[in-house]
Amino acid sequence: MTEVREVIIIGSGPAGLTAAIYTARAQLNPLVIEGAPSSTSDQPGGQLMLTTEVENYPGFPEGIQGPELMANFRAQAERFGAEFITDKVTRVDFSDTPFGVWIGDDEYRAKSVIVSTGARSLMLGLEAESRLLGHGVSTCATCDGFFFRGQHIGVVGGGDSAMEEALFLTRFADKVTVIHRRDELRASKIMQERARNNPKIEFLWNATVSDLLGAEKLEGVEVRDTVTGERRVLPLTGLFVAIGHRPNTELFEGQLDLMDNGYLMTFDDRSKTSVDGVFACGDVQDDWYRQAITAAGSGCMAAIDAERWLEAQEG
Ligand code: NAP
Numbered sequence: 001m002t003e004v005r006e007v008i009i010i011g012s013g014p015a016g017l018t019a020a021i022y023t024a025r026a027q028l029n030p031l032v033i034e035g036a037p038s039s040t041s042d043q044p045g046g047q048l049m050l051t052t053e054v055e056n057y058p059g060f061p062e063g064i065q066g067p068e069l070m071a072n073f074r075a076q077a078e079r080f081g082a083e084f085i086t087d088k089v090t091r092v093d094f095s096d097t098p099f100g101v102w103i104g105d106d107e108y109r110a111k112s113v114i115v116s117t118g119a120r121s122l123m124l125g126l127e128a129e130s131r132l133l134g135h136g137v138s139t140c141a142t143c144d145g146f147f148f149r150g151q152h153i154g155v156v157g158g159g160d161s162a163m164e165e166a167l168f169l170t171r172f173a174d175k176v177t178v179i180h181r182r183d184e185l186r187a188s189k190i191m192q193e194r195a196r197n198n199p200k201i202e203f204l205w206n207a208t209v210s211d212l213l214g215a216e217k218l219e220g221v222e223v224r225d226t227v228t229g230e231r232r233v234l235p236l237t238g239l240f241v242a243i244g245h246r247p248n249t250e251l252f253e254g255q256l257d258l259m260d261n262g263y264l265m266t267f268d269d270r271s272k273t274s275v276d277g278v279f280a281c282g283d284v285q286d287d288w289y290r291q292a293i294t295a296a297g298s299g300c301m302a303a304i305d306a307e308r309w310l311e312a313q314e315g
Contacts, residue, residue: 004098005031007306008110009082010089011248013046014292015282016116017073018299019306023114024080026307031108032077033101036088044086045070046118047283048292052134055146057292066134069292094255094275111313112277112306115256115264116299117248119283119290123241124156128212136218137239141165142291144240145172153238154179154221156209162242163191169240170200177234179204179223204234212239247284256280263287271302277313279305 007023009016012034023030034044043049048066055063064072078084085103093100098109121139123129129137138144141155145168153173155166158180166176178195183205185192195201204223210231211222221236247263249256257265257274264285266272271279281302282295 002107002109005029005108005110006310007031007112007114008033008099008101008108009114009116010092010101010251011035011046011116011118011282011284012044012074012084013048013070013116013118013282013295014073015118015284015295015299015302016046016114017070017077018296019114019116019281019303020077020082020299021073021080022300022303023306024077024082026303028307028310030077030082030114031085031110032082033085033087033089033103033108035086037086045074046295047120047139050133051138051140051143053147054143054292056143073296089251092251092255094252094278097277099278112279112310114271114299114302114306115252115273115278115280115284116282116295116302117251117284118295119245119247119263119287121241122244122246124209124243126209126212128214129241132212132214132218135216136214136237137212137241139241140290141168141240141242144238145169148172148238150174151237152177152235153240154209154234154236155240155242156180157242157244158182158185158187159242159244160187160191161244163187163195165240165242166195166201167191167198170198173200173238176201177204177236178202179207179209179221181208181226182206209239245283245287245290247287249284259287261287271298271305277306277309279309 006028051066091102101108152175210224213220279302281298
């Protein structure tokens with residue numbers, strides 16, 4: 001018989017590891033299935049593993065490197081007895097209890113599950129992109145805008161996220177060039193208007209990013225005109241990719257209710273999902289804030305919800 005655990009946590013970003021700290025301290029002996037290191041979308045530690053300096057996580061007045069912050073989270077969870085498996089969940093079955101979670105043929109069972117598989121930023125798919133991520137290339141203006149004071153930077157995309165990022169970045173940058181692949185924005189009228197009326201923002205229409213220049217840090221961006229095919233290099237020192245996000249919910253299709261945009265649905269302002277005993281936290285259920293601190297906060301909520309739910313089952 002497979003051992004039945006109190007709680008399995010799937011995912012190990014700020015949400016999952018906070019849930020691990022809280023459930024471990026509540027003596028629930030959590031098993032964290034943290035993801036596979038080779039993967040770019042669900043690597044252990046989550047999206048902060050792809051950043052460098054984090055300056056907005058409270059408690060670190062001098063800032064901290066993203067991977068170091070996540071190593072601290074993990075060490076704190078381990079200190080209270082959380083167990084880890086470094087691999088990727090391949091299948092779940094929430095139709096019956098105890099819930100089933102599989103890594104290949106290996107089966108794990110638990111009375112409750114906390115889902116914290118996060119989301120991934122869509123990327124351009126250029127070879128240099130992953131190398132320069134955190135070194136001039138970013139997917140989060142709120143996180144990294146501050147590092148680009150007085151510079152000329154670019155934003156890729158034509159949706160609300162791109163307009164929001166561009167507007168936010170004008171607080172720091174001298175000039176922001178929005179690079180969009182068409183000659184019409186997808187963003188809402190109000191966001192378009194705000195961006196168009198901002199004197200620091202200029203638009204480069206019908207343009208795609210074809211290459212990123214620089215070995216250690218971004219030194220220029222090659223763009224290709226989609227109409228003429230002409231290529232030229234813009235002297236940008238920062239590039240924010242804002243072409244959308246995808247929640248990592250493929251595993252839960254048909255098992256948990258999803259919103260139209262693919263994010264997990266949670267109920268009653270809590271971490272409850274459509275299945276009693278399964279809880280969700282972090283970016284996998286948050287298409288709005290997407291911050292490490294809000295993910296961590298929701299991980300705490302999920303742990304407390306799971307703990308109280310387990311208690312109620314016994315009572
Ligand atoms: P989105 O609406 O899907 O827009 C993505 C943009 O990126 C589109 O303009 C798209 O171009 C472009 N794009 C996609 N793949 C690309 C590629 N490979 N190369 C170059 N460009 C590419 O995503 P989003 O802006 O993240 O917004 C997601 C949702 O959140 C939307 O419903 C949005 O309204 C909402 N949101 C709202 C706010 C707000 O109200 N303040 C802020 C952020 C997001 P095309 O237009 O050519 O497809």
